[in-house]
Amino acid sequence: MNDAGPLGRLARLAYRNRGRTVLAWLAALMLAAGLSAAFGGDYAADYSAPGSDSSAAEQLLRERFPAQSGEVVDVVVRVDGGVATAQGDVRALLDELSAAPHVAGVDDPFTAPGGISPDGGTLVAHLRLDVTNPNDMPHADTHRLLEIADAADRPGLDVALGGQAVALAEQGEIGSEGIGLLAAAVILLLTFGSVVAAGLPILTAVAGLAVSGTLTGLALRFVDAPDWSTALATMMGIGIGIDYVLLMVTRFREWRAAGLDPEAATVATLDTAGRAVMVAGGTVVVSMLGLFAMGLSFMRGAAVVTILGVFVVMAASGTLFPALLGYLGRHVDRLRLPLGRRRAAEVAVGGHIEPSRRWLAWSRFVQRHRVVSALAGVAILLALASPFLGVRYGFPDAGNDRVETSTRQAYDLQAAAFGAGANGPLVLAAELSRPGDVSALDGLRAALAATPGVAMVTPPQLNPAGDTAVLTVQPQTGPQDKRTEDLVHRLRDETIPAATAGSGATVRVGGVTASSIDSTENTARRLPLLIAGVVLLSMVLLLASFRSVAVAVKAAAMNLLSVAAAYGVVAYVLQGGWAGQLIGIDTETPLPSFVPVLMFAVLFGLSMDYEVFLVSRMREAWNRTRDNSRAITEGLAGTGRVITAAAAIMIAVFAAFVPSSNIVLKMIGIGMAAAILVDATVVRMLLVPSVMHLLGRANWWMPRWLGRILPELHVEGQPERHLPVPPEPEPETALAGAGSR
Known part of the structure; x- marks a missing residue:
């Protein structure tokens, strides 16, 4: 057997030093906990748009009106x-x-x-x-x-x-990690039928989650991150941690069935499936790095916390998992459950595992009906995405809280007595040219009161230094109303410049409503940067992984369709109809602009995971047979079961956050669960193989000049290097054979 690659050598080292490896992870957990306790930071999130009018107003009030800067x-x-x-x-x-x-x-x-x-x-x-x-x-x-x-x-x-403090207290603790882990355990048991095999992904994911969770406090010392970022990182850590190890446990069992001893099977697993796991994790990291292009501090914080969790999970997959196999590898099929007869793995000619007949039948069905399958897949995705065309952006407020909460009752009482705009007043900060010079304020207040859409303007309040004044403008419409947004732009573009011309006063329009409007517009402007950057980097990574232009372009296009379908599901739920009421959204709710951004970064990375798992097996078969149809059929049939199980786990993990009272987590949970369901069924099981059958041998083409530039990652590994060598025939047997000839 030839020497393994770097991951294989790392696996052999961890396997042979399994006790030290497990102790090292325990030491890492205690060290991380100690550092976080001593130096950990607190959650903080600034949702304002940098450089915006509302951000300038907030800064001015914080400096000049410190008594009014508290919550x-x-x-x-x-x-x-x-x-x-x-x-x-x-x-x-x-x-x-x-x-x-x-x-x-x-x-x-x-x-x-x-x-x-x-x-x-x-x-x-x-x-x-x-x-x-x-x-x-x-x-x-x-x-x-x-x-x-x-x-x-x-x-x-x-x-x-x-108020926001009351809303946070009524929401309670964020997270449903226990529900997600329990659902994942059940799915793993049904998939493997063995407690030991099902326990390995759980143990690895929990260990990675424990270390990354304690390190989060330390990360908060250096970055500002919102309170929901840890829940997002937990979702990702549990989901991809279990999925990655699920893939490797499946491959480990295949190598054992091929005749390898536990150590050799562990090395072979990390040298083949482990490569796919590292590339898949890399795509998730690349996608999350795209959030830095948004220029928003809370986005950067959420990205850092999530990337930290992904890195720890990847480290656990490459070191802790092979160490655990050192203890449990020989017993991976022990403690079987009475789930009926299961097909034993059969080693086919060439050393690969013969896939199940059901997945082979489905793969051949898609091959025979590839045109219809491709058209049907695109039609389903476009139909799911269509509700997003009518989405309404904005920040949910207390009017979207549950009716039994105090915040919702306060919102309704104010709206009924003072008007809809009472829940979203605009705060104007006026910086005077000379202290005490209030000559411009009377004219400003009169102009504001005469502006269409304004219900009331409070008298200006001066700070002790007399150089800054505050006025509160109550719109006639609610904070989520499009007419309120129009009013903010009218005040900034027309009313205020005309009323303060020649006075030397500078007036900024701020407040929660104005900040929400500015943040939405700022995010919309930056979204193309995120999409272009993430798609381009992911395509480069896939080009280096699979040496194929078609695979990279197809993956980017289909992942964009998958994300669009998830957006459509979220938009439909937010309409507050029957679908929304099923998950606790009983009124029409706007979509915060940062949620699609966050979903795009996460979902594009996760979608690439399944692409890597599927296409790596296809490329492995292509390298062995040079038969495109056979490569696609074997790749789909060989990964169908594991992708289905992995997707079911990811769906369960994300769906566990749908009951959360935090509206942002609820949106992310339902959107990602829907996206994974669509991606693992319509895209990976229908659209990808049908399009690849249509493309034929062009699937594996790449220009020579591009091949020379890009490094070759060999994501599928070289499985033939790990196949057991057939035993040499005994001399007597060889002589007898020669004599018979």
Whole structure:
């Protein structure tokens, strides 16, 4: 047997030093935990668009109005007989709330402009917290505020709290890792029929997840990442960790059936399937690196946390997995479940494993009907993608929360009493040319009030230095309404320049609503950069892996179709119809612009995983037979079962996050589960083989000049190097054979 490649040699080293390898992983886990405990950072996310008008307004307010820069909790009170009849109860409630931890102060709604609704039945008071980031507010202290509000609530007097800190506390913990792991375990047991074989992917993925999860705290020391980024990294870590090891366990069993001993089978597995795993992981990393092109800090943070998880999983697949095989390799088929008779692996001529008859039958069916199969696959993907044409971008707010939450009740109470725009006021920061020079502010306020779409403008408030003023503009329409977006542009482009001309004052339009609009537009402008960069880099990686122009171009095109289909599913669910209600979306909900960006980066990488798994086996058969039809048939039949199982695991992991109360995770979960389902069925099992049958031998063509430039990765490995050498015939047998001739 010839020497193995680098991965094979690494596998042999880990196999022979399995005890040290396992101890090294335990030491890495303890070291990571210690470093994170000592130097770990906190979650932070800035969703504003860098360099935008709203970002400048926020920065100005933070510098000039530090007292108003803290997080705010809205206290909404509705009294049947009018708030004037319950003034004592309201003040007692506000006094108790102001005494709670982290509450720095509270406005007096009876004297503050706009504190009481026009009909006198509802008031809004603002609790100012001593934290600027809602993630820094302890959930226990927020729940204390909710308890005080619930105690004051009684028939005829309704109390509700709103604000981001309240929303985070009501969401609770993010993540459903246990559900995903349990579902993955069941699928693995059904796939392998053996507890040992099913346990190997789980053990490897959990070990990788434990190390990467503890390292996340250390990463937060250097990058700003949102709280949901760890849930995303967990999804990816569990999903790809189990999928990668699933592929290698399958290949290990094939090598054992081919007659290799456990150590040789381990080396052969890493030298063949291990190469595909590393290339697949590389495509995921390349896709996530595309998020850096967006220029958004929270995107970079989410990418860093996820890439960290992918790297750890790849390391576990290359070192911990072969070490575990050192202990369990001889017993990989032990503890079998009574799941009926299973076909024993048969070693065919040439050393490869004969695939199941069902997958061979399906592969030959696609070959016979390749034109119809290709057209049907494209039609299905386009039909699924069509709802995305009517998608509405924006940031979900409290109006999209569950009806039983306090934030949703506060939102509805404010909208009913003050108008839809009360939940999305625009905050204008005016920097004066000279301290105390307020001459331009009266004209500005009058011009703002006269602008179509404006319901109310509060009097300007000056900071102590007298060089900056704040005005609040309440639109007539809600924060998600297209007319509110038009109003923001009208104020910036027409009203404010005309009202401040010659005054020297600089006015910025900010607030949550304006920031959402700016972020959406900024992301839309940068999205083509992400798509072009990720697609180009992935194509280069596939060109080097498979030495084929057709494979690279086809993979990019089909992955784009797969991602578009996932977008369409998400858009359809967000319409709030029957499909949305199944997963807890009961009202029409806008799509945050960063969600399609994030989904694209993740899904393009995951789609490439299945492409690598499938085409690597096809190329292996092509190199052996030089028969295109046979290569496609054998590749599809040989990987159909493992891709189906891997996809089922990934779907279960992502679907486990659909019940989350976090709307972003809910969207990502349903979109990715749908995308993996479509990709593993319509794309990999139907569209890819049918198109490759149509292309014929052109599948494996690449210009010579390009072949000389690109490195050759040999992603399929060289399986023939690991086949057992037939035993030499005994001398007596050889002589007898010669005599008979």
